[in-house]
Amino acid sequence: MNLELFREQMYRDGSVVIPGLLSDELVDKLKVKLREAIEKEAAYHNGTDYVDYGMVMMCCLYDQIFTELFEMDELMQYFNAILGEGCIVYAYTSSSMPPNASNFSNRVHVDCPRIIPNYITNMGAVLLLDDFTEANGATWYLPGSQEQWEMDPDYFFNHAERLVEKAGSVWFFNARTWHSGGQNYTDAWRHGMTINMCRPWMKQRIDIPKSMARAGKDIGQISDKAKQKLGFFAQVPENYEEYYVPREQRKYRQKVE
Numbered sequence: 001m002n003l004e005l006f007r008e009q010m011y012r013d014g015s016v017v018i019p020g021l022l023s024d025e026l027v028d029k030l031k032v033k034l035r036e037a038i039e040k041e042a043a044y045h046n047g048t049d050y051v052d053y054g055m056v057m058m059c060c061l062y063d064q065i066f067t068e069l070f071e072m073d074e075l076m077q078y079f080n081a082i083l084g085e086g087c088i089v090y091a092y093t094s095s096s097m098p099p100n101a102s103n104f105s106n107r108v109h110v111d112c113p114r115i116i117p118n119y120i121t122n123m124g125a126v127l128l129l130d131d132f133t134e135a136n137g138a139t140w141y142l143p144g145s146q147e148q149w150e151m152d153p154d155y156f157f158n159h160a161e162r163l164v165e166k167a168g169s170v171w172f173f174n175a176r177t178w179h180s181g182g183q184n185y186t187d188a189w190r191h192g193m194t195i196n197m198c199r200p201w202m203k204q205r206i207d208i209p210k211s212m213a214r215a216g217k218d219i220g221q222i223s224d225k226a227k228q229k230l231g232f233f234a235q236v237p238e239n240y241e242e243y244y245v246p247r248e249q250r251k252y253r254q255k256v257e
């Protein structure tokens with residue numbers, strides 16, 4: 001989609017679907033690696049009896065396919081068009097729904113608490129890894145609701161649209177757009193991932209550079225392009241020593257927007 005049109009629609013509706021953005025091959029690979037990550041995350045929680053079961057909290061802690069996504073201009077261009085090229089990840093989770101269940105998204109909510117008129121601080125993208133249907137929990141969302149402070153659930157469900165789209169589609173949304181996960185009534189998992197990007201002067205939900213380093217991830221194999229999006233160049237120096245290094249080595253060294 002033309003980026004001017006994308007911007008126009010995002011500012012008006014707070015919501016844009018781009019069908020077929022991800023290839024079938026990429027969708028299959030992401031799904032395989034996501035299933036593995038869901039198992040590892042359940043092992044961390046000693047089982048499946050926790051509220052976020054099925055939701056990987058930080059996808060970039062797992063396979064490198066999850067960091068390589070940030071090298072994909074076809075995907076990043078939409079975030080850059082709204083938040084600027086310096087935007088970074090705020091949160092990077094999966095949005096999978098287990099069979100005959102739902103997840104924590106199943107409530108009428110927004111993903112960002114503040115409203116700054118005509119200025120978007122966070123934008124989400126749901127990457128559909130399975131077809132989203134009414135039966136397997138397709139997300140509900142209300143176009144144009146991004147500047148409403150409160151939402152009556154009855155009004156919401158009477159007026160909301162549903163994200164009934166094919167695997168490989170991506171739903172971009174202003175994090176202020178009111179939405180709700182559905183309920184998966186089928187016997188199969190419904191997989192998806194959500195990238196939430198923010199402005200580089202904001203804090204991430206979990207400190208990604210530090211978490212990845214402490215988890216022993218091989219940071220050296222991540223490209224600078226992906227590192228920038230993961231927040232590696234928007235960190236706060238911890239002391240004088242880190243501050244008084246050459247400019248190109250500083251922890252916050254990316255373009256300020």
Ligand SMILES: [Fe+2]
Pocket residue numbers: 105109110111179
């Ligand atoms: Fe949400």
